[in-house]
Amino acid sequence: MTESFTVDHGPLNRTYKLRRGRITPGQRSALGTLADRFALPAGDAPLDLAELFGQNAPVVLEIGFGMGDATLAMAEADPSTCLIAADVHIPGVGALLRGLHRRTLENVRVLNGDGAELLKRRIPSASLAGVRLYFPDPWPKARHHKRRLVDAAFAALVADRLAPGGRLHCATDWEPYARQMVAVLSAEPGLELEFGGPVERPEWRPVTKYETRGRARGHVVADIFARRKPGSVSGR
Known part of the structure; x- marks a missing residue:
C-alpha cells in the first residue's frame, strides 16, 4: 500500500467506528497500483482544487462512501462535477478504486482517511460546491x-x-x-x-x-x- 493511502492525522474526536472487512485480492491490487492515478496528494498543505482535477469545475466532498457504489453512480451520472471521496474503510477504498478504473472515471479523487479532518485541515474556505454526508x-x-x-x-x-x-x-x-x-x-x-x-x-x-x-x-x-x-x- 502506498503512502497516499495512509491517514496523516487522527481525528480530534473520532466520529466513526473502524469496521473489519476482508480485503479481496482485487481490492488489494487496486490499493497498490491505482494510488498515483486517484489518490489525493499526501501532506498537510491546502489543496488547490483546480490543479488537483486539472480543470476549474465545481467540487463536492463526500464524507464516508462505504463500498463506493453510490459514489461511482453519482460520478458517472454527473461528469461535470468533481468529487473528493473520503472513507476509513480499506476494503471500500479498494473497491472504489477498482470501480473508477473500470468505468474510466477521472472526476474523482480518493482519501483513505477522515473526511471531516480533511475538510478542516486541507480544504480552503469558500471552495466547495457541496458536501455530502449519507x-x-x-x-x-x-x-x-x-x-x-x-x-x-x-x-x-x-x-x-x-x-x-x-x-x-x-x-x-x-x-x-x-x-x-x-x-x-x-x-x-x-x-x-x-x-x-x-x-x-x-x-x-x-x-x-x-x-x-x-x-x-x-x-x-x-x-x-x-x-x-x-x-x-x-x-x-
Whole structure:
C-alpha cells in the first residue's frame, strides 16, 4: 500500500467506528497500483482544487462512501462535477478504486482517511460546491451522542468551506439524529436550512446499502439540505 493511502492525522474526536472487512485480492491490487492515478496528494498543505482535477469545475466532498457504489453512480451520472471521496474503510477504498478504473472515471479523487479532518485541515474556505454526508454512524446510545459528526462545530466548518450558495446534503435513517441535524444546521448563522425530513429520495442520490438496511428495519429516511447564505462571511 502506498503512502497516499495512509491517514496523516487522527481525528480530534473520532466520529466513526473502524469496521473489519476482508480485503479481496482485487481490492488489494487496486490499493497498490491505482494510488498515483486517484489518490489525493499526501501532506498537510491546502489543496488547490483546480490543479488537483486539472480543470476549474465545481467540487463536492463526500464524507464516508462505504463500498463506493453510490459514489461511482453519482460520478458517472454527473461528469461535470468533481468529487473528493473520503472513507476509513480499506476494503471500500479498494473497491472504489477498482470501480473508477473500470468505468474510466477521472472526476474523482480518493482519501483513505477522515473526511471531516480533511475538510478542516486541507480544504480552503469558500471552495466547495457541496458536501455530502449519507448515513453517517448515528451513535444511538445517549452516552455516545457527542461522537455524532453533525454538531455545531461541524456546521460552522461546512459553512466556511462551502462557496456562497454551496449545499450540504445529509441523509439518515435514524430519526433522533435527523432532528439533531435540523436543529444544528438551523442554528448555524452561515447556513440556510432548505429542508429537513422524510421526502421522496432525490433522484441524484442512489440507494445505499445502509438505506436499504434501515428501511428493512422500518426506519424512515430523512434527507436534510442546507445552503450557505450568499452574504455569510468565511474565514472561521
